[in-house]
Ligand SMILES: Nc1ncnc2c1ncn2[C@@H]1O[C@H](COP(=O)(O)OP(=O)(O)OP(=O)(O)O)[C@@H](O)[C@H]1O
């Protein structure tokens with residue numbers, strides 16, 4: 192008899208022993224800790240809350256003074272659309288946001304790459320960035336007005352500075368995390384410095400840069416309203432502030448909803464960008 | 474093109490890693506470098522490839538660089554070092570893009586090396602879709618595409634399972650028989666060393682010195698598993714290494730404590 196036969200013989204006796212007692216399955220301990228996407232749940236939550244809110248307002252549980260009904264906010268929004276004001280406000284805001292955020296992000300990526308690549312830039316700029324990042328840019332708004340004028344300059348500058356710092360920090364962190372063996376590989380094949388930066392470091396840092404973009408875009412929208420507090424005739428922020436000062440809460444809610452939809456659209460766009468640029472992650 | 478190492482000595486901080494390494498690698502020869510963990514094999518290979526400079530000694534090249542060689546000293550890395558965002562063909566063409574080649578020439582080289590490494594069906598695949606063995610084939614294809622004069626291989630098969638390793642060793646032997654490439658091949662695996670090496674350099678534990686150089690004058694193609702002569706060489710190498718490895722193992726434990 193070979194040893195294998197002996198082993199299977201041993202297993203057979205083991206089995207008969209087990210069946211004389213009760214058989215029970217191994218308790219399952221895996222699973223969890225990994226949320227999977229479920230479609231439609233998100234919109235359903237939104238709809239349910241709005242429906243509850245509307246029902247509360249109509250039945251009088253929620254006083255109109257405390258919170259206007261969603262339908263009233265929607266009416267205010269419809270009026271905005273019909274009077275043609277929506278586009279005016281939106282285009283003014285979008286222009287500031289796009290210019291400020293694009294410049295801030297581009298500069299942020301450039302400076303972040305510099306900090307990630309050059310010792311001198313790291314030694315000189317990193318403390319500066321760390322010192323300036325936590326300052327609320329809103330606090331600097333009066334200074335920006337003095338420096339860049341009461342017009343578009345100060346508004347764009349606020350958004351620019353707001354999106355610049357998170358991008359710098361995300362970018363240099365991303366560069367630090369690029370696999371050094373890939374850089375060494377590039378060097379060993381004699382790739383030029385610029386090729387290594389463009390083809391190895393930048394794509395390697397891209398996941399971090401894009402999550403930095405997500406954060407800086409949200410900060411940009413937050414700062415948009417703050418920037419439009421001073422001397423803006425048009426803009427979603429200006430509209431909200433005007434509504435607030437008149438206690439026109441329905442208009443205020445309509446404005447806030449516009450901002451929130453703007454945020455959703457931006458985050459969707461960045462999601463598309465991520466899916467396109469980071470397709471290799473699978 | 475031959476390679477000459479003269480008196481290579483190096484320290485990292487207070488620890489001497491390599492001490493007085495003299496070695497000549499001649500054209501068309503595969504030199505395997507074995508030694509206990511931490512004895513400086515990877516460091517030595519980095520010196521040879523010009524990625525780092527030794528404290529003392531020099532690495533010299535003699536003879537003309539073969540015409541058409543784009544990157545005379547070319548690495549194959551243990552962990553493949555493929556760009557995960559580039560497809561197989563783009564990973565190969567990466568190392569050609571900085572050379573003055575037309576798109577058609579580049580395409581021709583890429584197609585040729587992928588053909589030679591049996592990867593033609595995987596041109597568009599991303600690294601994450603490939604098995605370890607396939608990834609290392611891509612890395613070898615990439616190395617071949619720049620027509621290296623000397624291939625510097627740092628444990629190229631160590632991240633692979635033993636069956637894949639056997640297959641790739643066969644591939645390397647076949648490749649050498651066709652192209653007679655020169656290589657410095659660092660490994661922990663004595664079977665690999667005995668299978669692929671014309672000469673086997675045995676390093677001592679840190680600081681790495683050359684203990685002996687074992688020559689195997691049997692044609693690579695004629696080496697088969699179970700060959701008594703090769704087995705004898707492998708046993709001899711293990712005898713040499715065992716005490717060093719044991720001492721090195723203990724040394725590292727001491728360092729940590
Ligand atoms: N950049 C570095 N800075 C400081 N010490 C280093 C550096 N690179 C390697 N060493 C040290 O030098 C010694 C030799 O390292 P090396 O990687 O060359 O050994 P090795 O022979 O390749 O080891 P292994 O077999 O584990 O791959 C080790 O003790 C290591 O800790």
Ligand SMILES: [Mg+2]
Pocket residue numbers: 514515516627
């Ligand atoms: Mg090593």
